[in-house]
Amino acid sequence: MSVNLFKDVAKPIMAGFGITRRRLQQRTSKYKDVTVQYPEQRREQYPRTRWKHALKRYDSGLEKCIGCSLCAGACPARCIYVEAAENTDGERYSAGERYAVRYEINMIRCIFCGYCQDACPTGAIVLEKDFELANYKRESFIYTKEMLLDPMPK
Amino acid sequence: MPKRVETIILHDSSTPVIGDTQKGGNVVITSLDFLLNQARANSLWPLTFGLACCAIEMMSTVASRFDLARFGSEAFRATPRQADVMIIAGRLSKKMAPVLRQIYDQMPEPKWVISMGACASSGGVYNNYAIVQGADQVVPVDVYVPGCPPSPDALIYGVMKLQEKVKRRRFNEIIELTPRTIEEVTV
Numbered sequence: 001m002s003v004n005l006f007k008d009v010a011k012p013i014m015a016g017f018g019i020t021r022r023r024l025q026q027r028t029s030k031y032k033d034v035t036v037q038y039p040e041q042r043r044e045q046y047p048r049t050r051w052k053h054a055l056k057r058y059d060s061g062l063e064k065c066i067g068c069s070l071c072a073g074a075c076p077a078r079c080i081y082v083e084a085a086e087n088t089d090g091e092r093y094s095a096g097e098r099y100a101v102r103y104e105i106n107m108i109r110c111i112f113c114g115y116c117q118d119a120c121p122t123g124a125i126v127l128e129k130d131f132e133l134a135n136y137k138r139e140s141f142i143y144t145k146e147m148l149l150d151p152m153p154k
Numbered sequence: 155m156p157k158r159v160e161t162i163i164l165h166d167s168s169t170p171v172i173g174d175t176q177k178g179g180n181v182v183i184t185s186l187d188f189l190l191n192q193a194r195a196n197s198l199w200p201l202t203f204g205l206a207c208c209a210i211e212m213m214s215t216v217a218s219r220f221d222l223a224r225f226g227s228e229a230f231r232a233t234p235r236q237a238d239v240m241i242i243a244g245r246l247s248k249k250m251a252p253v254l255r256q257i258y259d260q261m262p263e264p265k266w267v268i269s270m271g272a273c274a275s276s277g278g279v280y281n282n283y284a285i286v287q288g289a290d291q292v293v294p295v296d297v298y299v300p301g302c303p304p305s306p307d308a309l310i311y312g313v314m315k316l317q318e319k320v321k322r323r324r325f326n327e328i329i330e331l332t333p334r335t336i337e338e339v340t341v
Contacts, residue, residue, distance in 0.1 A: 035221045038310050051301075051308075077272070077279045108276045111302035134299040134312035136319065138276075138290070141300065 050112045050127035053105055055149040058095060063149065064124035065103065066096030071116035071125055079109040080116060096122070103145035107133060194238070194264065195320040196226040198313065201237035201261065203254070206244025208271040208303040220306040225313055234260040239316065240293070243303075245273030246286045258293045266320065268312055269295040272302045 003009065027033065036043045056064045067084030083102035093099035116125050135141060204212055216222045216230060231237040234257045246254060258267070269289045272278035275298045277287035289295055296319060299312035 034218050035224075036219060036307075037224070038220065038307055039314065043307070078281070106276070107300050108298055109272055109278055110300065111272050111278055113302070131301070131305060131308045132311045133301070134297055134304075134308065134315045136297060136315070138288075138298065141275075141298065 045129045045131075049129050049131075050114045050117075052107070052128055052130040052133060053110075053116070053143070053148055054126050054128050055103065055145065056124050056126055057150050057153060059153055061152050062092070063094040063099060064122045065100045065120075066094050066122055066124070067098040067100040067103075068121065070119045070121065074115040074119035075110075076113060076115065077106075077109045077111050079106040080104070081106075100145060103148065105143045105148065106141060107143050108138065108141040191321045195317040198225070198227045198239045198266070198316065198320070199229045199231050199237050200227055200268075201234055201240045201257070202230045202232055203240055203257070204243045205246060205250065206271075206273065208243035208274070211303040211306055211309060212241055212243045212270065215306040215309050220310060222310065222313065225310070225317065227313060234258070235262065237261055238264070239266040239268060241268045241270050241309075242274040242289045242293075242295075243270045245271075245278065245280055246289050246292070247284050248286055249284075251286050251292045254289070255292050266296045266316055267293050268297045268299060268309075268316060270299045270309060270312070271304055272300060275300065278302060 058064060067082055069082045069084070072078075072080040072082050081102065081104045082100050084098040085101040087093060087097060087099055112127060114127050117127055133141075202209075202212075204210075214220065216228060222228055227239075234240075238261075240258060240261065242254065258265070267289070269275045273280060273285065274289045275295070277285050281287065286292060297312050297316045299309055301308050304312070
């Protein structure tokens with residue numbers, strides 16, 4: 001078995017580099033740059049992407065969460081803790097009878113399945129698209145109600 | 155009925171996070187610090203430690219769409235002797251824990267650990283007899299990346315967080331590696 005230096009070695013190499021050259025020329029038109037330059041440029045998240053939770057408010061500023069703990073019951077990772085308290089006429093937080101006085105999510109245990117969103121009867125908890133959650137300490141992953149709740153509408 | 159009690163000695167993270175303010179130091183030492191830290195932070199060679207589905211996202215992070223090579227971390231090493239950062243990708247079973255610890259011990263200093271995903275960081279949904287509830291019971295973890303699995307962007311954010319931490323490291327800082335044990339007591 002003899003190896004022809006041109007036919008078996010040089011020609012395949014040239015053919016291979018030919019593809020590279022063609023792709024480089026067509027890069028701007030047919031083949032766009034595939035790499036997302038992440039910190040400067042972000043890719044568009046898919047519409048059903050689920051990341052960090054947010055507790056929503058009504059337009060009036062009242063919290064949607066009524067402290068029913070259905071989200072905690074639906075959570076497969078058991079990462080949600082809800083403590084409810086009664087609304088009074090003097091201090092009214094939510095539209096229902098009760099409100100969540102403590103609402104904590106262990107973000108490091110959460111698997112972002114969205115079952116809490118499905119279970120919520122008032123649509124109070126919504127998983128949004130903020131994925132930048134990495135941190136140094138375990139303790140910083142307990143997200144409290146203050147961290148999750150949307151700001152008051154203007 | 156015999157009851158199994160597990161005492162877990164928790165520990166702090168290996169390299170402490172120091173604030174942005176650099177305290178006064180020698181000009182030579184601080185510039186050497188800066189050089190060393192830049193070199194270390196921009197060539198973090200990860201160790202392939204894919205344990206589950208998170209490994210797929212880890213592979214995707216290195217591929218052309220997200221391209222971890224932009225951060226100098228493209229060289230995934232299959233040997234701990236050449237790696238700087240261990241990315242624990244996936245749920246860590248109790249059977250795998252001694253292996254993880256041994257591989258961590260074989261890595262040369264300075265070394266860092268990224269705990270990727272809910273399972274590696276805390277056990278996630280697998281709160282059962284087989285899974286270690288957090289890789290930090292076995293090795294000191296520097297950066298936790300939540301998600302199930304974390305998308306490549308989220309992992310890249312974790313790597314950026316680690317780079318920030320590496321850049322803040324001091325030259326003469328002594329890292330105390332206290333022994334970390336999992337005691338199992340049968341009553």
